[in-house]
Amino acid sequence: EIVLTQSPVTLSLSPGERATLSCRASQSVSSYLAWYQQKPGQAPRLLIYDASNRATGIPARFSGSGSGTDFTLTISSLEPEDFAVYYCQQRINWPGATFGQGTKVEIK
Amino acid sequence: QIQLVQSGAEVKMPGASVKVSCKASGYTFTNYGISWVRQAPGQGLEWMGWISGYNGNTEYAQKFQGRVTMTADTSTSTAYMELRSLNSDDAAVYYCAREWQAYCSSPSCRWFDPWGQGTLVTVSS
Numbered sequence: 441e442i443v444l445t446q447s448p449v450t451l452s453l454s455p456g457e458r459a460t461l462s463c464r465a466s467q468s469v470s471s472y473l474a475w476y477q478q479k480p481g482q483a484p485r486l487l488i489y490d491a492s493n494r495a496t497g498i499p500a501r502f503s504g505s506g507s508g509t510d511f512t513l514t515i516s517s518l519e520p521e522d523f524a525v526y527y528c529q530q531r532i533n534w535p536g537a538t539f540g541q542g543t544k545v546e547i548k
Numbered sequence: 549q550i551q552l553v554q555s556g557a558e559v560k561m562p563g564a565s566v567k568v569s570c571k572a573s574g575y576t577f578t579n580y581g582i583s584w585v586r587q588a589p590g591q592g593l594e595w596m597g598w599i600s601g602y603n604g605n606t607e608y609a610q611k612f613q614g615r616v617t618m619t620a621d622t623s624t625s626t627a628y629m630e631l632r633s634l635n636s637d638d639a640a641v642y643y644c645a646r647e648w649q650a651y652c653s654s655p656s657c658r659w660f661d662p663w664g665q666g667t668l669v670t671v672s673s
Contacts, residue, residue, distance in 0.1 A: 472656040476593075483643055483663035484593065489650050490657055527593055534655040535598035535607045535647075537583065542592050 442466050444528050446540035452548040459515040461543045463528035468508045472532045475504055475513045478542075479524045487526075488513060515545075523547050550574035552582075552644050552664035559670045560634050567630040568667045570644030577601045577625035581647040583660060584618060584629045586640040598647065599627060634671045641666040 443466040453459055463473065471491040476484040486495040488504035491511060501516040515522055528540040555569040570582060584596040597608035599618040606618050617630045627644055645660035 470656075472654075474659045476660070483666050484660070485663070486648075486659055486661040489659045490652065493650070495659075495661060529593075529660075531656045531658065534658060535581070535583070536609065537585075537595040537660075539593040539595070 442469060442530055442532065442538055444530060444538055444540035446526075446528060446543045448543060449541075450544045450546060452546050453518055454548045455518050455520055457518050459513075459518055459522070459545055461513040461515075461526055461545075463506075463511040463513070463540050465509045465511075465530060469530040469532040471507045472530055472534075473504075473506070473511050474529045474531075475502075476527045476529065477522075477524050478527065484527065518545070550646070550662055552646060552662060554642075554644060554664040554667045557668040557670070559672060561673055562635055562671055564634050565630060565632040566634060566669050567628055568642050568644075568669070570627045570629070570664050572601075572625045572627070572646065575646070577620075578622055580649075581658070582618075582620070582627040583645050583647055585643045585645060585660070585663075587643070587666075588637070588640040591640075596629070596642075601627070631669075634669075636671050639669060639671045641668050643667075 445464045447462045473491045475488040478484040492504045503514045505512050525542045525544045527542050551573050553571045578601050581600045583598045599606045619628045644664040647658040648661040650657040
C-alpha cells in the first residue's frame with residue numbers, strides 16, 4: 441500500500457502569511473494526487489486535482505505542484521477562512537485511495 | 549446543484565449492522581461512481597470502497613472485505629453502504645463522495661467531488 445506522509449503536522453501562521461504544506465509518497469504516484477480542505481464539522485472539499493489543477497471555485501491563492509513522490513500545496517496569503525485541516529490523496533491504483541494524515545493550519 | 553444527501557445519525561450495539569444511504573441529485577447517477585470514506589473522531593480519512601453507478605461493480609478496501617457491502621439503486625439515484633459486526637473501532641463519521649473524472653483518460657484521475665454531509669455512527673452498549 442502506498443503511504444502518504446504529510447508535513448508538518450501543524451502549521452501556525454498569521455493571516456496574510458504564506459503556507460507551504462508537503463506530501464510525500466512512499467512510491468511514485470505520477471501526478472495522481474489531490475488536496476482536500478476540511479473545516480470542523482464539515483465534509484472535506486476538493487481543492488487541487490491532478491497535482492496542480494484548481495477545482496471549480498477555488499481561489500487562485502491555492503496552488504499545487506509536484507509529481508512522482510513529492511508534492512506541495514501553497515496558500516500564497518492566508519485568509520481567515522483558510523485555517524483548516526488539509527489532506528493529500530493518491531489514486532494511482534484506482535479504485536483504491538489513500539490519504540495523508542493531514543496538516544492542520546492554525547492561527548498563530 | 550450537484551448534491552449528495554446522507555441518512556441520519558445511527559446508534560448501534562456492538563455486533564450489529566448499520567446501513568447508510570446517500571441520495572444523489574443534480575447529475576446523472578449512472579455516469580459516476582461513488583466512494584465511501586470514514587473518519588474516526590479526531591482522526592484522518594480512510595477509504596472503504598467504491599461502487600459503480602453504471603453497473604453496480606464494487607471494490608472494497610482489504611480491511612473491510614467480508615464485512616461491508618455497497619449497493620446502488622439507479623431508480624432512486626441512491627447508494628448504500630452496509631457495515632456488519634460493528635465494534636467500537638467502527639465509531640466514525642461515514643461519508644459518500646462522487647467520483648468526478650478530471651480531464652484525462654485514466655481512471656486514476658477520478659477525485660472525490662462533492663461529498664455528502666456525513667453520517668455519524670456511534671457504537672455503544
